[in-house]
Amino acid sequence: MTNALHNSTDSNSMISSSSPSSTIHLQNIVANWHTLAKLSGSAETGVVVKANAYGLGATKIAQALYEAGCRTFFTAHTNEATEIRKAVGPLALVFLFHGLQQDNVDIVISQDIVPVLNSLEQLKLWQKANAPFPAALHIDTGMNRLGLQIKDIADAKDILPEGRIGWVMSHLACADTPEHPMNARQLELFKKVAAVWPQAQKSLCNSAGICLGKDFTFDLTRPGIGLYGGYSRANVFTPKHAITLTAPLLNIFSPEHFEDATIGYGATLPVKPNQRLGTVALGYADGMLRSLSNYGFGYIKGVRCPIVGRVSMDLITLDITNAPSDTSILDRVEFLGQHANIEEQARAGVTASYELLTCLGTRIPRVYEQPEQSS
Amino acid sequence: MTNALHNSTDSNSMISSSSPSSTIHLQNIVANWHTLAKLSGSAETGVVVKANAYGLGATKIAQALYEAGCRTFFTAHTNEATEIRKAVGPLALVFLFHGLQQDNVDIVISQDIVPVLNSLEQLKLWQKANAPFPAALHIDTGMNRLGLQIKDIADAKDILPEGRIGWVMSHLACADTPEHPMNARQLELFKKVAAVWPQAQKSLCNSAGICLGKDFTFDLTRPGIGLYGGYSRANVFTPKHAITLTAPLLNIFSPEHFEDATIGYGATLPVKPNQRLGTVALGYADGMLRSLSNYGFGYIKGVRCPIVGRVSMDLITLDITNAPSDTSILDRVEFLGQHANIEEQARAGVTASYELLTCLGTRIPRVYEQPEQSS
Incomplete structure (x- = not known):
């Protein structure tokens, strides 16, 4: 089932290095x-x-x-x-x-x-x-x-x-x-x-x-969410992930550390000493809800990086201090997928996996990974 | 400016009596x-x-x-x-x-x-x-x-x-x-x-x-949200509303009242005696965020009706006990507009007006109320 995959996309929009993207499995x-x-x-x-x-x-x-x-x-x-x-x-x-x-x-x-x-x-x-x-x-x-x-x-x-x-x-x-x-x-x-x-x-x-x-x-x-990877029950049902959502790093920087230095809108979070931040081209207009501010996460090369400060309309800032040191601009961050579990991300945003899926915005092209044809 | 309006729509989707709709002013x-x-x-x-x-x-x-x-x-x-x-x-x-x-x-x-x-x-x-x-x-x-x-x-x-x-x-x-x-x-x-x-x-x-x-x-x-009716500052700036969002009542009923009778998913809210409920064809898939559950509101003929129970994917239930008694199926409920202030709705959903706008879903046709041509 996993080989012979054929991809197609729903969208005429350019999938560029600086855009978010998704694969539907x-x-x-x-x-x-x-x-x-x-x-x-x-x-x-x-x-x-x-x-x-x-x-x-x-x-x-x-x-x-x-x-x-x-x-x-x-x-x-x-x-x-x-x-x-x-x-x-x-x-x-x-x-x-x-x-x-x-x-x-x-x-x-x-x-x-x-x-x-x-x-x-x-x-x-x-x-x-x-x-x-x-x-x-x-x-x-x-x-x-x-x-x-x-x-x-x-x-x-x-x-x-x-x-x-x-x-x-x-x-x-x-x-x-x-x-x-x-x-x-x-x-x-x-x-x-x-x-x-x-x-x-x-x-x-x-x-x-x-x-x-x-x-x-x-x-x-009449199952719905279970098809789309979003409900599980221990010892009964664990779905496979239906979507991988990624977006690229637009900026990597070490913010100046001083008293009152903060991250993002509303100055909700102080800068830590020797912190490394990465800002990603994804925001609540793409469905990464504002309620994920300071609680959600992304994965860079398998390493979990917390969202720091408020999620903005088109941008999310991550603490990438623990990400691999060769992490660079345009590297892609996974927000939903094999590493970034949708139920866990939903809990971080005080919502349900259903809403994380239905809010995914129109700026995110859906690329379809096709199943092997049975005929 | 307010007469000689010409309407056009962005969408091929049928605007039916049972669909949500919006007017962009x-x-x-x-x-x-x-x-x-x-x-x-x-x-x-x-x-x-x-x-x-x-x-x-x-x-x-x-x-x-x-x-x-x-x-x-x-x-x-x-x-x-x-x-x-x-x-x-x-x-x-x-x-x-x-x-x-x-x-x-x-x-x-x-x-x-x-x-x-x-x-x-x-x-x-x-x-x-x-x-x-x-x-x-x-x-x-x-x-x-x-x-x-x-x-x-x-x-x-x-x-x-x-x-x-x-x-x-x-x-x-x-x-x-x-x-x-x-x-x-x-x-x-x-x-x-x-x-x-x-x-x-x-x-x-x-x-x-x-x-x-x-x-x-x-x-x-570089103003953004102020154009779209979503920021105000007392004595300085009060924007006009940019959108009217409505959806029709699909169901009107008086729920049976007994101990443990509740409304919606998770049984979060008890039924009150002599309560009248109305269920609307709008949900979080349309951008009415789940965080509005039990806190948001709609207006029926100018009367405010609270959201009761959890917002579902395609449905919202309102307490319409105080709505006019001639309220009937397919009457439209305003969730954003002249009565339903976007900043107030956003506060009810513990979010910002920005997010209520950017999350509005693709099932909502945008009908454009055109300004009078200056030429």
Whole structure:
């Protein structure tokens, strides 16, 4: 799987020595899907490719997963669903989480997109549309965000009886905390309400949900972050990294050390004696969030270098005192990848790996490392 | 200025009833530039349009400002500089903050882009290139990020003497804290080092620096955030809002109230009795940062509604109990704009307005409200 790699890029923008860049490891994403499919047991394993596949490139990733055998794709917005339909062709199932509105009924039906109905209003709209295929139904079992309320189940069954609903879904609020009582409570409630449409397929699990075990996986699972290298559970699931993000050093210097000498905006951090600093062409406009200021890190030739001072819009300063002494201008620093673990970087920024991925900016070209063709 | 508006959009993506959208108020950006130009006194007032004009659209904004009389534009990356050159034509000055590398010398010279030189290496490269126009020099006066170190000034003067340096610049670390002693210290040091190239133009100020007064503005100012509605100083500068960001309600519901009923991921917030919630098609993948969870807000028909629970990737839930009772599905919620002040939203998210702008995602079409043509 690891040899015979072919690279392609999404972007017309010049990848220059002074620009950030990223490599998207399609073969690792495919490997993560296989691992999650194994954990999903007898359930089919779909993939969540909304938000441009968490920022990494929906078309390329959907195509690689389709090649690997995946046939079910989940999106949030209508134009995401039509992008995926175009990417993977007519044979795949494409779900639309945000469901149905007056102005997307025609495109949903003509593009054969399965709307995930979230309210009685959406159910009535689907009934009226009289589509030649069934819809999915999302029931809110405790997340209190989107989905049909429990009290509306009987009405829903009247509007769309058995046969008109092909899938019943819900979403776990606390799947990444296995011991949280919410998980068992949502599971029991889901079983009860899903039984109202006994012939419909059942789906409850995201990546973390899959790791809760076979009681949760039902007929169809919907991993997202696990594909993209961003969730792990000890002894159960450790994903491969999906992205390597690097940017070049623009400046290397030893700042003058005196009382009140500081680093960066707001003068938040004093200069240390004999400190060596390196400033990198990457900033929060590229998705390295300001919350990483003084806490995040980059790797230079395998050596961890802490972010010092505030992250700026286009620049990050690192303490490179411990980096190899031959480190020089335009050497590239890894901020996400094999060394710079995404979960650890996210914790340093008081956020989640999801957000580090979806915030990656448009100045970062995505170069795709292709999996070996199976044919 | 406010009538005869013509709208255009940057995007081929469908603006549907269930999508987020934004309006970029070009006439307000131009008005902010005029205000900052007045505050800049006799200095010329350039504009910072790096990072796609802080996420709002560099080409459209540069063109509107050029129409209004602006002739100097600042960028960070080489492809940003070439985009601006194309947008504004051959007569404007285009600066490149990240300076010179081996692989951009040719394009910098052929496109007539002024590199802002940051190190002795870059100065030598410029000397060797023998370009037909002078470069700019950035001297680090205490930010400890990018720019020539003070100890290298004499060498720099040897490499590029009077005439070869057209501009000397530095950057303030604490300009948004007027009382910070750093401001006076950087000012004095800048005066001293800038005098080494007496005929060069001098430039020190960003938006906040301009508000420090005439001692700081020198020959050329470089506002960024103030143009985009994101910095204010009492009795000195209050910008007009540059963007209105809205997204539609996908769901309105009264959650069941019982012990342990909670809202959103991680079950971070209990449901209140008789609470009404509304879930909006906008999330952190669109730039509404996770740090806004339980602290940010949206406005429905002028009524402020707090974000409740965690911001999700594609969805935000609001407490809409106090919103008008006729609020219905697909009504649009304002998250940035005339009501939802960007500085206040940024404080709620423990970040800066800069980051709220640069993180705005690609799913949000930018619709441009054009200023009245002066011709």
